[in-house]
Amino acid sequence: MKFIFINKKPMQSFAQKYITLAKIFIFYRNFSIFLSVLFSANLVPQVKKYTLRDIAKELNISASTASRALHDNPRISALVRRQVKELAKSMDYQPDFRAMSLRRGSGRTIGVLLPQVDRYFFASVLRGIDEISTEEGYNVLICQSYESLQKEEDLARSLLNGRIDGLLASVSIETRVGPHFEQYVSKGLPLVFFDRALDYLKVSKVVLDDYKGAYQAVQHLIDSGCRRIAHFAGPGHIEIYANRAGGYIDALTKNGIQVDPELIFSGVITQEAGCRAMKRLMEMGVKFDAIFSSGDYSALGAMVCAQQNGIDIPRDLSIIGFSNEPFGALIQPTLSSIDQHALEMGRQAATLLISEINLKNKNQTVFPRKIILDPQLVIRNSTR
Amino acid sequence: MKFIFINKKPMQSFAQKYITLAKIFIFYRNFSIFLSVLFSANLVPQVKKYTLRDIAKELNISASTASRALHDNPRISALVRRQVKELAKSMDYQPDFRAMSLRRGSGRTIGVLLPQVDRYFFASVLRGIDEISTEEGYNVLICQSYESLQKEEDLARSLLNGRIDGLLASVSIETRVGPHFEQYVSKGLPLVFFDRALDYLKVSKVVLDDYKGAYQAVQHLIDSGCRRIAHFAGPGHIEIYANRAGGYIDALTKNGIQVDPELIFSGVITQEAGCRAMKRLMEMGVKFDAIFSSGDYSALGAMVCAQQNGIDIPRDLSIIGFSNEPFGALIQPTLSSIDQHALEMGRQAATLLISEINLKNKNQTVFPRKIILDPQLVIRNSTR
């Protein structure tokens, strides 16, 4: 560990500070070099944070008038309105969100609870949500469960504390039941699931038609001449994975191909798991000419493993994934997959949630709805 | 567009509702089929949201006692503390964040303003931030500028409205000056930049040693025998890209290789731009045996373009990127790159910000610091 002083001036007066600094540095990982630049201390005069009262006092009006003026209340004279707005701008007045939200009972904020944003699918959904929320003047509060039920419960509960007007959620891989979500229903807070939904809860959902996507994928494999099609399934208790398995089974049977349980592997959604499943397939010595995987990552694992064993894709083996992650277009061969319209899913979910919030605010009954998006088969070079 | 009714019961009573529903559907894109399921109306009795006063009344104590009990104030008797906590739990009491934050003057919330989360680098930084913030009991408010200065300004200003105790920011590609950030300084709100920082602002920063990373990358190319090394530079006004270009130039000169301006392309950070630059290189008819790109996406564009033109990588041409995006390990050949320690950058930035918030709360002077992380050369198969 190394410290470099850039500041050329004698540091005498800063010595004390620096000791604290050095202590803090001890926490840092040793793969990094820390170059600590001690700028001149920030002695900018602390500007007061202005409130409505400050504006009011300045103009010799009351706070309520100032408030009304800023909100373009027609009962306030045009002159006062202009004065207030101008002063507010020149003072760089920022209304206190908390006070406003507390008083009004709503802060125009929606919560988003999802497993993690560092997956392209979820990041895209988020973008769709962001788009609509911004249009509608809503703020978005994002929480990541990192696939942990414990964290999900904590977050769901703490989001309940008055900060949000409604919740968009996609459950963690560990979640099977959702008492922490039922609270939203019983407190009358709109809740909309997207993608990974809890089937039994009577709330709105926006999901992909996973069954159809799987069916199309498998039909595509069959059409291109495959007959012995293996399936990498996800955890069975999550609806979307169950539906993908259902589509797989139905596509086979409808085409007069018998379902071979030996060819179905459960809980395979990571690259490593995909690789392991591929190895097992080869060791078993069974015949197979295609894999339909519930996810792109496990498809990738299988593909890499197959290639390492001299299997040519798609000549000897066709592989199709699910999700259409961007890397699918970059690998060799490019990966066929099912696109989930993530952006649109986010837009729909946000639109639905906001409409439910509006209904609720008008004291109208909210009827849970289910919006099912149509999957899109993306054929690339990993299938024939 | 198609509607399918799953509900088998006569829909008479829902007809009116359905008209509204149908109208909403008009907004939906036509690539999707919407399957609208009308569940039975949600008639769960609306549970009241409990306040401290409800708890207090129930136990015949005052609200302040209840508040103190929940906060484990030692002045409250153990008995009362237990009673309050138990009742709170059984009523599923959730403190109102807004009221607490308003009264206390702090809601233990930090804001994060970044270009977009649907890039792995930023998502990873976010994860690091999330980790530390959670540990320290802070909430995180995420805002995306989508590389738009306008949006960045709006967000920076609206974040100023009392909701946050400090801001972590990475500026948009359009940002050259930051009056919207200077406000934080003048209002005494801690501000820490990460990765894309505004150089002239005297605030804390956590960045990668881009110069060093670039130098190492180019040195690696030289060591492996390359002499005519092209550079895809980013927008010059952003410090990190300028530093990468600096490292490139210095590595060449220190090794006695003359810098050829013809081999330097500016503003090349997307896949398309990388492809265009590659084409131009080939058309120019100049000799070149390597490319050092400021980003992985532009490196990818060059690689694909080169391969399409029968250039073998790394035999005929070495390519090295910057960022170590995950796709680099998946493409053929795998892409050499510079890892930016995104997760660690997030951790450091959050740690630094929180320490500044604490200092400020103790009315101590905050000295801006600059933490420079050490880059890591990741050698894969796109270089020799």
Add this chain to the structure above:
DNA sequence: GTGAAAGCGCTAACAG
């Protein structure tokens, strides 16, 4: 048109 006053839910000073 505008102001005074009350209060959203919580906490902190001041009493006792």
Add this chain to the structure above:
DNA sequence: CTGTTAGCGCTTTCAC
């Protein structure tokens, strides 16, 4: 140990 009171900054009756 606990209650009373005041007030964070805003909006919203209810007056005039």
